[in-house]
Amino acid sequence: MDQRVELRHLRYFLAVADELHFGRAAERLHIAQPALSQQIRQLEKLIGVELFKRTSRSVRLTDAGAAFLPRARDLLGRLAADLHEAGRVGRGEAGRLDIGFISSAVVILSERLRAFARRRPDVHVKLHDGFTVDVLSSLEHGTVDVGIVRDAEERDDMDLIPLESERFVAVVPADHPVAGREPVEAADLAADPLILFPRSYGPHAFDVNTAPLREAGVDVQVAQECSNWHTIIMFVATGLGVTIAPYSVTNRLPEGARRLELAGPPAQSRILMATRRSDDRPLVEAFTGGR
Amino acid sequence: MDQRVELRHLRYFLAVADELHFGRAAERLHIAQPALSQQIRQLEKLIGVELFKRTSRSVRLTDAGAAFLPRARDLLGRLAADLHEAGRVGRGEAGRLDIGFISSAVVILSERLRAFARRRPDVHVKLHDGFTVDVLSSLEHGTVDVGIVRDAEERDDMDLIPLESERFVAVVPADHPVAGREPVEAADLAADPLILFPRSYGPHAFDVNTAPLREAGVDVQVAQECSNWHTIIMFVATGLGVTIAPYSVTNRLPEGARRLELAGPPAQSRILMATRRSDDRPLVEAFTGGR
DNA sequence: CGTGATCGATAAGCTGTGGCAATGGATCAG
DNA sequence: CTGATCCATTGCCACAGCTTATCGATCACG
Numbered sequence: 126m127d128q129r130v131e132l133r134h135l136r137y138f139l140a141v142a143d144e145l146h147f148g149r150a151a152e153r154l155h156i157a158q159p160a161l162s163q164q165i166r167q168l169e170k171l172i173g174v175e176l177f178k179r180t181s182r183s184v185r186l187t188d189a190g191a192a193f194l195p196r197a198r199d200l201l202g203r204l205a206a207d208l209h210e211a212g213r214v215g216r217g218e219a220g221r222l223d224i225g226f227i228s229s230a231v232v233i234l235s236e237r238l239r240a241f242a243r244r245r246p247d248v249h250v251k252l253h254d255g256f257t258v259d260v261l262s263s264l265e266h267g268t269v270d271v272g273i274v275r276d277a278e279e280r281d282d283m284d285l286i287p288l289e290s291e292r293f294v295a296v297v298p299a300d301h302p303v304a305g306r307e308p309v310e311a312a313d314l315a316a317d318p319l320i321l322f323p324r325s326y327g328p329h330a331f332d333v334n335t336a337p338l339r340e341a342g343v344d345v346q347v348a349q350e351c352s353n354w355h356t357i358i359m360f361v362a363t364g365l366g367v368t369i370a371p372y373s374v375t376n377r378l379p380e381g382a383r384r385l386e387l388a389g390p391p392a393q394s395r396i397l398m399a400t401r402r403s404d405d406r407p408l409v410e411a412f413t414g415g416r
Numbered sequence: 417m418d419q420r421v422e423l424r425h426l427r428y429f430l431a432v433a434d435e436l437h438f439g440r441a442a443e444r445l446h447i448a449q450p451a452l453s454q455q456i457r458q459l460e461k462l463i464g465v466e467l468f469k470r471t472s473r474s475v476r477l478t479d480a481g482a483a484f485l486p487r488a489r490d491l492l493g494r495l496a497a498d499l500h501e502a503g504r505v506g507r508g509e510a511g512r513l514d515i516g517f518i519s520s521a522v523v524i525l526s527e528r529l530r531a532f533a534r535r536r537p538d539v540h541v542k543l544h545d546g547f548t549v550d551v552l553s554s555l556e557h558g559t560v561d562v563g564i565v566r567d568a569e570e571r572d573d574m575d576l577i578p579l580e581s582e583r584f585v586a587v588v589p590a591d592h593p594v595a596g597r598e599p600v601e602a603a604d605l606a607a608d609p610l611i612l613f614p615r616s617y618g619p620h621a622f623d624v625n626t627a628p629l630r631e632a633g634v635d636v637q638v639a640q641e642c643s644n645w646h647t648i649i650m651f652v653a654t655g656l657g658v659t660i661a662p663y664s665v666t667n668r669l670p671e672g673a674r675r676l677e678l679a680g681p682p683a684q685s686r687i688l689m690a691t692r693r694s695d696d697r698p699l700v701e702a703f704t705g706g707r
Numbered sequence: 708c709g710t711g712a713t714c715g716a717t718a719a720g721c722t723g724t725g726g727c728a729a730t731g732g733a734t735c736a737g
Numbered sequence: 738c739t740g741a742t743c744c745a746t747t748g749c750c751a752c753a754g755c756t757t758a759t760c761g762a763t764c765a766c767g
Contacts, residue, residue, distance in 0.1 A: 130423065130495070130499065131422050131423050131424065132421065132422050132423050133422065133754090146714085147714075147715060147716095148713090148714065148715085156754090156755070156756090157755070157756055157757075158714085158715075158716095159715090159716075159717080159718095159755085159756080159757085160754065160755050160756075162715065162716060162717090163716095163717095163754075163755090164754080166716090171499075172499050172502055172503055172506070173503050173506070174502055174503050174505075174506030174507070175506065176502075179714090179715065179716090180714090180715085180762080180763075181713080181714055181715055181716085181761075181762045181763050181764090182713080182714070182715090182762085182763050182764065183714090183763095184714090184715085187506065187697070188505050188506065188511050188697050188699060189502045189503070189505040189506030190502075192501065192502055192505040192511060193498060193499075193501075193502040193505075196494075196498040196501075196502075197498070200491065200494060200495055200498065203487075203491060203494075204421070204491055207484060207487040207488070207491065208421060208462075208463050208484075210483065210484075210487075211463055211465055211467075211480045211481075211483055211484040211487075212463055212464050212465050212480070214465075214479050214480040214483040214484075215463070215464070215465030215466065215478065215479070215480030216465070219483075220479050220483060406478070406479050408479060424725090437743085438743075438744060438745095439742090439743065439744085447725090447726065447727090448726065448727055448728075449743085449744075449745095450726080450727075450728085450729095450744090450745075450746080450747090451725065451726045451727075453744065453745060453746090454725075454726085454745095454746095455725080455726095457745090470743090470744065470745090471733080471734075471743090471744085472732075472733040472734055472735095472742080472743055472744055472745085473733080473734055473735070473742075473743070473744090474743090475743090475744085
């Protein structure tokens with residue numbers, strides 16, 4: 126019952142149990158009969174129990190041998206399966222992938238997930254939603270393997286792959302003076318309270334988002350901070366102020382809010398896929414590589 | 417993914433995975449570090465996948481390694497348990513025991529079973545009831561390991577251990593002329609139809625059972641054959657005839673039947689425990705040995 | 708019974724491989 | 738730059754596991 130039991134012993138045991146004949150079992154194992162006898166004896170000594178009852182004419186399993194047989198068989202089968210599975214994981218054919226994403230990227234993400242599931246049916250994907258900062262932090266700490274984020278700044282510990290660009294648009298209350306006129310000049314919104322996410326949530330994203338205003342010479346002051354786009358737009362709908370938002374989050378506006386195209390050069394918001402730069406795992410590459 | 421993966425590889429893998437440090441892992445395994453490096457490398461080659469990501473400063477599990485780790489751990493644990501269990505079976509501490517018995521031995525059997533279950537709580541006992549012939553045949557063919565039978569003849573492939581002796585008594589209808597007088601002479605029953613099991617069911621048992629009649633000079637002729645004692649006694653109760661039965665099966669007689677002690681030297685019926693003579697399995701000996 | 712065939716155990720010698728010690732090369736701290 | 742750390746590489750050796758040869762027990766058969 127020691128350490129020194131080896132799989133060899135189990136393989137030999139199975140062969141003898143199958144054949145009930147040391148000669149034939151040895152032949153099947155491509156070894157000579159004495160070697161087999163020795164190894165079986167050794168195994169018995171290690172367990173402290175006879176596995177076979179041998180006479181010079183016959184070989185039979187003992188109770189202990191009969192009890193051990195199915196377990197040994199199962200064990201070897203299991204090991205083979207586990208080794209195979211490890212190989213598949215190593216090749217990125219199976220395993221688990223954790224993906225962090227922002228909720229406004231749900232459409233583009235679900236497309237990618239569908240395609241990925243078709244290519245890697247045995248990969249279990251776990252999704253974690255959050256804001257861009259949270260996703261990047263999770264990615265940095267290894268909680269997720271891939272992040273889908275918006276307007277993240279270039280950083281040297283991550284690779285960022287642009288997935289999609291979309292223009293920014295203004296969202297104003299339906300009863301706002303400019304609500305009818307399109308496109309609207311950013312300067313025309315300068316007097317209204319601005320509703321937007323805190324700059325600390327993503328300085329770069331904030332700056333990209335407010336670029337149309339700054340370029341129009343407006344002094345950007347957030348009147349009401351709010352982290353979630355849908356909540357921001359609800360505030361706009363209730364007349365609390367205006368905002369500048371990526372087009373995709375304005376797809377289904379609530380009653381009381383109006384979307385207006387912005388005049389001037391179209392400012393772009395980018396949805397990016399982020400991975401750790403050091404991360405060369407085949408599963409991650411299989412997802413980001415697209416094919 | 418070949419044959420030559422050995423448990424050594426798994427043990428070494430676990431050590432390295434635990435320590436994430438080849439030097440310390442080697443120390444724990446009481447081998448030198450290069451040997452460990454070699455074996456891990458060999459395992460990786462056999463599976464076809466890297467299990468660790470090593471730099472000269474750090475060791476980390478790959479996805480494949482992380483996936484394989486719990487399985488390898490489980491496998492080794494399982495094996496240890498299986499070896500232990502095999503040892504217990506070999507020592508007769510666990511396992512399964514098949515016992516054949518005749519229903520009239522149910523009281524003495526259940527006593528023994530209770531005591532045995534206390535001594536060997538991990539032995540699963542399976543019971544098979546039948547007539548003496550069936551039990552002996554099952555024992556001979558290996559379907560059961562121990563048989564509890566009545567008045568079996570000595571045979572050279574079995575060991576028979578007497579468990580209990582009991583006298584034979586006569587059973588007669590309540591309205592029989594001798595019903596009041598005790599003890600009854602066997603000769604006084606000569607005129608009545610005899611109800612008994614077929615002689616072919618056990619010639620020796622039959623002869624033992626009918627000895628009181630034959631010694632009284634009665635010509636034994638079975639009028640009604642019936643294999644089961646309780647049925648035989650029911651027939652007696654309905655007035656169909658008389659019988660000679662072991663005392664224990666007359667314990668609770670139905671309305672209409674009377675038990676009568678037999679005059680003369682008491683004839684004995686023996687309940688025996690039978691095992692195959694070649695069968696020296698510790699579990700069988702543990703049951704028959706009594707302690 | 709004697710004889711040959713079968714089959715597992717034992718004996719003795721050979722060999723492949725797992726282990727050792729020493730060394731190399733990369734990385735990091737100070 | 739220097740020393741420390743840590744995994745990989747190299748070269749060698751001992752022994753575990755394999756081989757062949759032989760033994761001893763059991764069985765079939767004439």
